[in-house]
Amino acid sequence: MKAVRLHAQWSPKPDFKLGPKDIEGKVTWLGSKVWRYPEVKFEDIPKPEIKRPTEVVIKVRACGICGSDVHMAQADENGYIFYPGLTGFPAVLGHEFSGEVVEAGPEAINRRNNQPFEIGEPVTAEEMLWCGYCRHCADGFPNHCENLHEIGFDVDGAFAEYIVVDAKYLWSLKELEKNYAGEKLFLAGSIVEPTSVAYNAVIERGGGVRPGDSVVIFGGGPIGLGACAVLKRGGAQVILSEPSEVRRKMAEEMGVDFTINPQKENVAEAILEYTKGMGAKIYLEATGVPQIIWKDLEETIWSARGINSTVVVVARADVEIPLTAEVFQVKRAQIVGSQGHSGHGNFPHVISLMAAGMDMTKAISKTVTLEEIPQYIKRLQTDKDLIKVTAINQ
Numbered sequence: 001m002k003a004v005r006l007h008a009q010w011s012p013k014p015d016f017k018l019g020p021k022d023i024e025g026k027v028t029w030l031g032s033k034v035w036r037y038p039e040v041k042f043e044d045i046p047k048p049e050i051k052r053p054t055e056v057v058i059k060v061r062a063c064g065i066c067g068s069d070v071h072m073a074q075a076d077e078n079g080y081i082f083y084p085g086l087t088g089f090p091a092v093l094g095h096e097f098s099g100e101v102v103e104a105g106p107e108a109i110n111r112r113n114n115q116p117f118e119i120g121e122p123v124t125a126e127e128m129l130w131c132g133y134c135r136h137c138a139d140g141f142p143n144h145c146e147n148l149h150e151i152g153f154d155v156d157g158a159f160a161e162y163i164v165v166d167a168k169y170l171w172s173l174k175e176l177e178k179n180y181a182g183e184k185l186f187l188a189g190s191i192v193e194p195t196s197v198a199y200n201a202v203i204e205r206g207g208g209v210r211p212g213d214s215v216v217i218f219g220g221g222p223i224g225l226g227a228c229a230v231l232k233r234g235g236a237q238v239i240l241s242e243p244s245e246v247r248r249k250m251a252e253e254m255g256v257d258f259t260i261n262p263q264k265e266n267v268a269e270a271i272l273e274y275t276k277g278m279g280a281k282i283y284l285e286a287t288g289v290p291q292i293i294w295k296d297l298e299e300t301i302w303s304a305r306g307i308n309s310t311v312v313v314v315a316r317a318d319v320e321i322p323l324t325a326e327v328f329q330v331k332r333a334q335i336v337g338s339q340g341h342s343g344h345g346n347f348p349h350v351i352s353l354m355a356a357g358m359d360m361t362k363a364i365s366k367t368v369t370l371e372e373i374p375q376y377i378k379r380l381q382t383d384k385d386l387i388k389v390t391a392i393n394q
Contacts, residue, residue, distance in 0.1 A: 004159035031087035088154030095127035097158035098189025143340030198226030211235025219286035220247030279304025
């Protein structure tokens with residue numbers, strides 16, 4: 001079958017020491033320290049087959065390009081990939097996907113009805129392949145599984161005609177059929193995963209909101225826009241700081257209350273004006289360049305009358321943040337990291353929100369063929385007017 005696969009050279013930086021979870025030449029938990037000279041290829045690979053009774057073969061119908069895909073394929077001046085996380089190459093890219101079940105093992109159970117999966121069921125999947133038996137999984141933190149693998153990062157992903165996934169990571173999209181039909185159903189299904197990343201960031205890690213709370217989103221990419229949509233459904237006043245006019249307009253279509261162009265406006269002053277001097281309950285770092293926005297963020301927290309704000313870092317970046325401890329001590333503020341989307345009801349909650357009218361398909365700028373994915377992965381390195389590019393398989 002046809003697939004989009006990334007190849008790279010295993011070449012640890014001289015000052016990097018492999019950790020206990022790294023596997024020499026195969027897998028590392030710190031990709032930007034190890035993988036060099038990435039190359040994305042459209043090539044033929046064997047069609048995946050069921051190997052365990054709980055597995056399901058899915059015909060991929062839609063798969064979106066994530067910023068992680070872009071950064072795994074993007075190299076710095078020394079040839080090292082930008083993406084700092086868990087990676088193992090070669091691997092088929094793509095993890096924001098939906099499709100339909102074409103084969104199911106005898107023990108593959110559908111959570112929708114607690115019955116075996118039937119052929120034709122529309123599904124999406126978590127990309128965090130948590131084990132379920134390590135200490136972190138047992139404590140209820142599957143996104144931080146000690147034996148973690150990830151679809152499209154170190155396990156073959158969904159920029160392909162078919163993919164095999166264990167049933168425990170699958171979620172039915174039947175609930176969306178009342179709002180979406182045909183291709184639109186699978187487009188909606190493909191954007192459940194990034195929206196669940198946003199949901200986990202602002203609701204689970206950020207603590208959620210009460211109606212009327214103010215929140216600030218830095219970055220209007222798919223995760224930032226997903227957070228905007230989720231928080232608006234929760235009754236928050238949402239402020240977005242984003243330099244792209246296209247992304248600001250998209251946020252406004254999704255109901256965002258105020259948008260800020262950080263290249264032309266004083267971000268802290270604008271936030272304080274919109275919040276009547278009180279500042280926000282949640283600040284979401286979804287830009288991937290925290291070293292750039294951190295000054296504005298700290299100035300806002302320091303100048304605001306309010307206290308107890310939470311900064312959630314969701315975008316991945318192998319950079320140091322110029323943190324001023326005094327700001328967080330005096331203002332009783334905190335910083336939390338947010339990784340992944342699994343657990344805590346994130347996926348079913350997002351699917352239910354979408355079934356109730358939260359239309360995230362607006363964020364899809366363009367649909368393309370699987371063969372076009374390599375060129376768009378490259379284009380998205382610089383073209384910020386494209387929000388979400390999604391491959392469609394017929």
